[in-house]
Amino acid sequence: MIRGTDISKVLMTAADSLIAMRDQLNELDAAMGDGDCGLTAEKGANGIKTYLAQNPADNNLGKWLAKAGMAYNKAAPSTMGALMATALMRAGKEVMGKAELEDIEIGKMLKAASIGIQERGKAKVGDKTIVDALDPAADAMLAALENGDSLETAAKAALLAAQKGRDSVIEIRSMIGRANWVGDKTKGKVDPGTVLFVGMLEHILNQPSSQPGSTLA
Amino acid sequence: MIRGTDISKVLMTAADSLIAMRDQLNELDAAMGDGDCGLTAEKGANGIKTYLAQNPADNNLGKWLAKAGMAYNKAAPSTMGALMATALMRAGKEVMGKAELEDIEIGKMLKAASIGIQERGKAKVGDKTIVDALDPAADAMLAALENGDSLETAAKAALLAAQKGRDSVIEIRSMIGRANWVGDKTKGKVDPGTVLFVGMLEHILNQPSSQPGSTLA
Amino acid sequence: MKKIINKPEEFVVEMLEGLYKAHPDLVTYTADDLHCLVRSDSPVQNKVALATGGGSGHLPVFLGYVGKGMLDGCAIGDVFQSPSADQMLEVTKRIHGGKGVLYIYGNYGGDVMNFDMATEMAEMEDIEVRTVLVKDDVASATADRADTRRGVAGMVFAFKIAGAKAELGASLDEVEAAVTKALNNTRTMGVALGACILPAVGKPGFHVADGEMELGMGIHGEPGIKTGPLATADEITSEIVETIMADMPLAKADKVAVMVNGLGATPLEELYIMYRKVDELLAQKGVSIHRQYIGEYATSLEMPGASISIMKLDDELEALIDQPANTPFFTQV
């Protein structure tokens, strides 16, 4: 059984990883966006850390997660903030009213987050956004958990899928957001959103950071 | 007897000297004004050259000179342009209706120009302007001519007085115009207007150019 | 950094404090949040309420157009950052006068997502909300992908048309239709000659080399369609007007409204030099300029550069653009 304190700890770790990736994300975003992806990630992370510190997980994990999402959005309302807020709200919706969770519910939450982000941002897989790392990760995790694998094994499968997803869109053109306006010059460049998601997962799972492009033949 | 063609030639030479002094005047003005003294002198000089080319001196030298002044003002309306226009108009007033001039009238014209400039610009001797070169020059010339000296001798006396006047105000503070706003920092700097007048006289009299400060002990 | 500021992180809040002190008769804020700006007399009952929002650093855009004959409220973000969905919701609740709320704002991801979240929340409170996105920047995408274009200075035309229509008592449907038509008829393109400095960063986030220009650059420094040596005012103006007319053909006897907009550091004198050429080019085509706006209407802090917007008018748009308006930054009599 997974408890609120476990989730709170994971979210804290995730937030710390965003802060640690600040400069890297800014740099990637400067090459194909407006260079603020790290700044807004840091702001959002600090917002959620404050929320977590002030709000220990209560017996309704769903509502508690949705409010965490709003805290992230308030602190960093731009693209990534709206996406993160939506992700947390949709994940929360999956477990509304519950105080403890089964492993499988983690997989369902991740997939709900991915669908939420796609609905909110209107990006599909292949548009070269965070979705390209997140959605395959969610699918891999859910499949592994449905297969009876442990949470850790499933999470590692998710990470591998996320890394592959990140790398699979490096060569294509961004189709959405600011990067879309940069157009063909985005070909060959790494999408900061995918790096953000992979890096977060790596940090949570205590894995070494991988280089973008490392899974490519 | 001095004829219109003589005066026209002198004015042409004077205009050429202004054009030749452009950079020097700009530089001096940059140190204590807005750096355009040479530019406006050049503009005015070109204006008067065009006027002289299109308007040979007629039988009313007074009116012809006044119109030359207006041409200078139209071409370069700023401070020096207004002063030059006034000088030419006042000089013209001295000889209104005449076609030929006596030597003494040249002295009277120069003094009238000086008084005109002082009335127009409200600068007195000692305020550190062109007046400090022009007014003593006019006085010296008039005195020499009244004394029966030749025009050339009188003009050389005028030049000497102008050089001394220019140098006498180097160490004092500008009291008028843009240089006034620069304040005490103008002490020790050469006023571009005095250089302009001395340089013009030197050129007309075919004398070597003197260094500002050269007459000082 | 050539900036007159205090702490960079207080930039937006202090700007807003100055604004509320300067114009208490015209604007105020709601929900105890300076970022939620509304008309002082809001809600205006029985009028469609109009809201916008977006990042700071573009004055008079966005908040400067809140006032009689224009908008009712504006959610204000940090410099070049979207405001939050919460803030948009608060503005929406405060300005709603019973005839629905129309959101009009630029097509930027963060803004769209936050406004969409605000829309969902507002609907839960039984407020009908519609959205019209401004996508007037022809340089930001080719015609086949026009839907992904950015919103720039043309949004001021949208505010003006929507504001006038709402002021005349139109329904939400009618206001939405008028502003949609206005935007279908509006194209903008800009040129940047240099960058701007974000207060929090203290140095330019992008560069335009000295002696170079970037045609079609976005107001946050998004890349344009062409980088090259700085051309003359006439060449720049011709290229912009031609690009606009290739995307939105204009014919003899058409009437238009024109905006020549300074991005921040470009002197008004230069905008008039550009306008001179716009007038000449349109006259050559037999197109007449019914009304023109020349000045700073949508800026990027101290960016040197300008944009030209053209809105094709029909009888309805012509009548609406001529209506009076009065906001802290825009007065038309």
Place this chain on the structure above:
Amino acid sequence: MKKIINKPEEFVVEMLEGLYKAHPDLVTYTADDLHCLVRSDSPVQNKVALATGGGSGHLPVFLGYVGKGMLDGCAIGDVFQSPSADQMLEVTKRIHGGKGVLYIYGNYGGDVMNFDMATEMAEMEDIEVRTVLVKDDVASATADRADTRRGVAGMVFAFKIAGAKAELGASLDEVEAAVTKALNNTRTMGVALGACILPAVGKPGFHVADGEMELGMGIHGEPGIKTGPLATADEITSEIVETIMADMPLAKADKVAVMVNGLGATPLEELYIMYRKVDELLAQKGVSIHRQYIGEYATSLEMPGASISIMKLDDELEALIDQPANTPFFTQV
């Protein structure tokens, strides 16, 4: 050079061509000379006519204030150069409506001398001409030499007061008295953070080092009273307001009009940050701001910097500053 221009020597003429094309209903020119700008409906009969003039590069100053409720005509010089006496005379002749002409302009040598020549010529044509010189820049000379001070943004207050008074039918004596009082009650001081680029020169004619500021610098780059490291908005504002109040004491219950004016490149946001502090400082003294103007009213091409003007009001000035006005660059309802 980050400028959108064609030939530098055509800068002023092309700007004027754009202007006359944009505002034919409001302004036109006389004597076949674009530099002689007058109200389209001039001469206005039985009204004191108001003229100004000066160099270009300061839009909206000078010509931008010609219109109903403000001025009748303006002689326009080259960039930062006086127009000629001839041009001033032509404007004077065209706007004279039978009640005399008042010249209101900044205290710069070239302008003064040319306007004085124009006055002499106008008098020969039996037009009564008076002059009021604007000398509002406290930083340009100490109080004992106040008569040599420069005219800067405070001149807009003079235009507004004179325009309103003349519009109400006052005599030449009365208009002269009102604007003289307004100027006795007006002080301005500015700060420059950098230089501007003259089109004909192509590079700055003076320098303010990066990270430095020049307090009290004139609008053509005339030196100020203090060069030093760039201070915060609050520090700059405090120093300016204190310098003004040392020269023109303000007491509890005084009412003032305030102008926070951008010199060209400084974003509007920063002007509001300054205004916030002006409001706070005056409130501390019990002084109330009756009306405020925040924006670009008197510029120096693309100079980064700002100025603050304060005009102390009595009942007459308060009523006059509130009168409506409508010019191509200034609309007050």
